[in-house]
Amino acid sequence: MKHLKAPRMERCIGCHSCSLACARIVHKCLSWETAGIRIQSSGGMSSGFLAKVCLACDPAPCAAACPTGSLKARIGGGVTQNKKLCIQCGKCVAACPVDAIAQDRQGHVFVCIHCGACVDFCPHDCLELVEVDG
Amino acid sequence: MISETFKILEVNLTTGQSGPRDRDGAALYLGGSGLAARLHLDLARPDLAWDDPTQPLIFAIGPLTGYFPLMSKTVCAFTSPVHGQYAESHAGGRGALAMRFAGYDALVITGRAERPVVLHLGENRIDIIEAGYLWGQDALASGKLLRRMLKGSGHRTIMRIGPAGENKSAMACVNVDTYRHFGRLGGGAVMGAKNLKAIAIEGEGARELPAGKSYAALFRDIFRQVTDTDMMRKYHNLGTAANLDALNDLKALPWRNLQATSDPGITGITGQRFADDTLLRNAACSGCPVGCIHIGFVREKFQADNQYFYRQVPYDYEPIFATGSMLGLTHAPDVLSVMDEIEKAGLDVMSGGVALAWATEALEKGVVTPEQVGLGLRFGQARGYMEAVHLLAAGKTEFWRLLAQGTMTAARHYGGEDFACVLGQEMAGYATGEVFYVAQSLGLRHSHLDTGAYSYDQSNAPKDVAKALAFLLEDERERVIQTSMVACLFARKVYGLDSLRACLNVLGGATLADGLEQAGGRIQKLRWRARLAGGFDPMRASIPKRFLEVTTWKGQTDPVYLENLRQAYATAIRDMGRADAEKA
Ligand code: SF4
Numbered sequence: 001m002k003h004l005k006a007p008r009m010e011r012c013i014g015c016h017s018c019s020l021a022c023a024r025i026v027h028k029c030l031s032w033e034t035a036g037i038r039i040q041s042s043g044g045m046s047s048g049f050l051a052k053v054c055l056a057c058d059p060a061p062c063a064a065a066c067p068t069g070s071l072k073a074r075i076g077g078g079v080t081q082n083k084k085l086c087i088q089c090g091k092c093v094a095a096c097p098v099d100a101i102a103q104d105r106q107g108h109v110f111v112c113i114h115c116g117a118c119v120d121f122c123p124h125d126c127l128e129l130v131e132v133d134g
Numbered sequence: 135m136i137s138e139t140f141k142i143l144e145v146n147l148t149t150g151q152s153g154p155r156d157r158d159g160a161a162l163y164l165g166g167s168g169l170a171a172r173l174h175l176d177l178a179r180p181d182l183a184w185d186d187p188t189q190p191l192i193f194a195i196g197p198l199t200g201y202f203p204l205m206s207k208t209v210c211a212f213t214s215p216v217h218g219q220y221a222e223s224h225a226g227g228r229g230a231l232a233m234r235f236a237g238y239d240a241l242v243i244t245g246r247a248e249r250p251v252v253l254h255l256g257e258n259r260i261d262i263i264e265a266g267y268l269w270g271q272d273a274l275a276s277g278k279l280l281r282r283m284l285k286g287s288g289h290r291t292i293m294r295i296g297p298a299g300e301n302k303s304a305m306a307c308v309n310v311d312t313y314r315h316f317g318r319l320g321g322g323a324v325m326g327a328k329n330l331k332a333i334a335i336e337g338e339g340a341r342e343l344p345a346g347k348s349y350a351a352l353f354r355d356i357f358r359q360v361t362d363t364d365m366m367r368k369y370h371n372l373g374t375a376a377n378l379d380a381l382n383d384l385k386a387l388p389w390r391n392l393q394a395t396s397d398p399g400i401t402g403i404t405g406q407r408f409a410d411d412t413l414l415r416n417a418a419c420s421g422c423p424v425g426c427i428h429i430g431f432v433r434e435k436f437q438a439d440n441q442y443f444y445r446q447v448p449y450d451y452e453p454i455f456a457t458g459s460m461l462g463l464t465h466a467p468d469v470l471s472v473m474d475e476i477e478k479a480g481l482d483v484m485s486g487g488v489a490l491a492w493a494t495e496a497l498e499k500g501v502v503t504p505e506q507v508g509l510g511l512r513f514g515q516a517r518g519y520m521e522a523v524h525l526l527a528a529g530k531t532e533f534w535r536l537l538a539q540g541t542m543t544a545a546r547h548y549g550g551e552d553f554a555c556v557l558g559q560e561m562a563g564y565a566t567g568e569v570f571y572v573a574q575s576l577g578l579r580h581s582h583l584d585t586g587a588y589s590y591d592q593s594n595a596p597k598d599v600a601k602a603l604a605f606l607l608e609d610e611r612e613r614v615i616q617t618s619m620v621a622c623l624f625a626r627k628v629y630g631l632d633s634l635r636a637c638l639n640v641l642g643g644a645t646l647a648d649g650l651e652q653a654g655g656r657i658q659k660l661r662w663r664a665r666l667a668g669g670f671d672p673m674r675a676s677i678p679k680r681f682l683e684v685t686t687w688k689g690q691t692d693p694v695y696l697e698n699l700r701q702a703y704a705t706a707i708r709d710m711g712r713a714d715a716e717k718a
């Protein structure tokens with residue numbers, strides 16, 4: 001079981017290469033927002049950056065809140081996503097304690113699936129896909 | 135994906151009326167520099183003053199913005215308070231991607247708000263917010279207040295002006311996302327004249343990508359080139375500050391208002407010194423994995439009992455030249471302290487530093503009196519400069535008001551034109567020789583970036599007017615393609631013509647790709663046309679005496695070569711700017 005972690009965000013330069021890669025490769029669009037990882041300055045550029053990304057809760061409150069099974073708890077934490085089942089109710093967004101799920105104006109839901117596609121594009125090695133038990 | 139038409143958002147601050155419109159011509163004008171010049175020619179009124187409310191303030195991005203790495207700049211175009219003519223300034227930060235995600239290739243602002251306002255834009259928002267309470271706030275404080283005021287995703291750009299822009303100083307810049315700037319030629323004053331304190335653009339939307347695997351593969355390939363090879367190392371290692379050493383060794387670094395071109399004091403302000411003693415961390419423009427932004431810090435004891443505060447200041451080669459060697463400051467923390475005040479005031483750091491260097495020499499020589507200036511200025515003493523910056527931004531007394539309109543304006547009034555380091559506008563930091571002096575004094579942006587003239591000087595090329603001229607024209611044409619895309623010029627080796635064509639093709643922009651070179655030539659001429667329409671007479675551009683006195687590693691400036699090249703380049707510019715030239 002693999003989890004995406006952001007263990008070295010103090011090195012982050014705010015280039016957004018990771019989130020742009022997730023949007024491009026996983027979600028097939030060009031965007032800052034509709035990605036499983038979103039980089040935000042923690043109050044202007046002068047105070048560094050943080051990554052809004054799924055923490056792989058186990059059990060996952062977002063999956064529990066999902067009425068259709070579009071988000072399903074993943075064994076070992078986090079969720080899998082079946083976009084076809086999503087009715088865009090936004091309950092998962094409200095349930096996530098760390099604001100890791102993005103919803104665009106059409107209601108589509110974007111969440112990290114712990115695939116690691118973003119890791120390759122971080123020039124400062126801030127991100128890591130780690131093997132965890134489970 | 136690339137469209138044949140541009141999507142432009144027009145905002146009129148007088149009427150409050152705004153809206154999107156389509157404009158054709160993407161294959162003709164590409165975007166960025168080309169689009170900005172086209173819109174300026176369409177909309178600006180050369181017969182009216184630069185601060186007339188009807189004059190447009192234009193921001194433009196390129197067809198590849200956001201789709202590929204380092205396509206991260208925005209072009210800002212306006213009628214300049216320096217000379218009343220077409221002006222172009224470029225900045226990184228988050229602005230370019232914010233415009234892409236808001237869905238616009240260009241933003242055109244006309245009119246003048248009755249009271250100070252903030253413009254808040256996005257894919258589904260155009261809000262003009264009254265913000266009189268922000269007027270008078272410095273550029274850094276304004277940024278902090280705006281982040282609190284504007285609810286949004288946080289994925290946005292915030293462009294704002296400081297007191298210099300509010301007071302319509304010809305040296306006023308537009309601060310972009312704290313660490314980047316539309317610096318040159320007074321764009322900040324144009325915002326000030328529109329009563330526009332800030333523009334925030336939310337990048338909330340998403341754009342389509344081509345189906346199939348080729349786009350992702352091409353992206354990966356270019357990304358690897360910029361991150362895994364040494365190509366960009368210079369920029370993220372010491373950054374452009376590495377030039378300080380190199381230029382000082384070459385006797386090409388301006389010191390103390392260009393009274394010298396080399397000085398042993400360099401050891402205190404080299405790129406390595408800044409990195410070792412002051413570098414806090416690096417940052418990047420959105421979509422750029424290189425991360426060339428170097429943020430230094432300086433701490434200051436303000437009270438006994440070890441009470442300190444600290445400043446975080448972005449530094450680069452140009453700011454260090456302008457507030458360091460040019461002012462005779464040889465202690466890196468002093469340089470950062472002056473830079474920080476310039477940042478708050480909302481002044482272009484190059485213009486501000488060079489202007490203060492002139493003021494210092496003018497005081498030394500008795501051209502102006504201490505009473506006229508109102509405070510003491512001495513090369514090598516940071517304190518006076520930290521105060522002077524705010525006088526320059528406020529422009530309250532006659533001396534500072536004139537200086538704020540440009541060093542040459544003050545020099546014409548008081549005398550001291552011979553030692554005003556002005557090449558069209560306050561000089562960039564390259565005392566490399568004749569080709570650079572001519573290139574900056576006539577160049578479209580009066581900038582060291584219109585062409586690589588400084589590197590031509592450094593390449594030991596023969597003093598051959600025809601060769602130098604050919605280089606200037608050809609290099610400008612190549613760069614115009616880059617600045618129409620709007621690629622970061624640091625990536626110009628990565629984005630050669632073949633590479634740009636591949637990028638355009640993969641995004642469905644075959645027409646743009648096919649006509650890329652012709653577009654370069656067309657845009658080069660179009661920009662000159664825009665400049666000449668405002669009354670620019672290249673024949674009359676002059677180069678102050680100080681530049682003739684300068685000695686570099688090549689020896690003293692050669693007045694004959696300088697003058698012959700000046701005339702040849704001026705003639706070429708006049709020909710390029712003829713109304714019929716573009717079509718040819
Ligand atoms: S999306 Fe949020 S709630 Fe769901 S598993 Fe991840 S962190 Fe937990």
Ligand code: SF4
Nearest residue numbers: 022036112113116118
């Ligand atoms: S691990 Fe995959 S889904 Fe998660 S943020 Fe990275 S690219 Fe997106």
Ligand code: SF4
Nearest residue numbers: 012013015016018122
């Ligand atoms: S790719 Fe790395 S450095 Fe760039 S924003 Fe993401 S985490 Fe930060």
